[in-house]
Amino acid sequence: MKTITSPVTVAVMQLSKYDFLTQELKSIKIISGVLSVLLPQCSDWQDFQDGETFRITAGKSF
Numbered sequence: 001m002k003t004i005t006s007p008v009t010v011a012v013m014q015l016s017k018y019d020f021l022t023q024e025l026k027s028i029k030i031i032s033g034v035l036s037v038l039l040p041q042c043s044d045w046q047d048f049q050d051g052e053t054f055r056i057t058a059g060k061s062f
Helices: none
Strands: 026-031 035-036 046-049 052-057
Touching: 046 052
Parallel strands: none
Antiparallel strands: 026 052, 035 046
16 A cells, blocks of 8 residues: 555554564554554663554665
């Protein structure tokens, strides 16, 4: 899938722990539910809810 400006990845996630590594800038938008994320260079987990977006730069794990 692709928007006017960049590719888009769509995922449905089950309750679990995941580790991702970005190869390019990623904008992640929460469509439904709550996602708890430990962002790079942060020591506290952050919750993102319906309609919220966060970005991860290239080459970062989260």
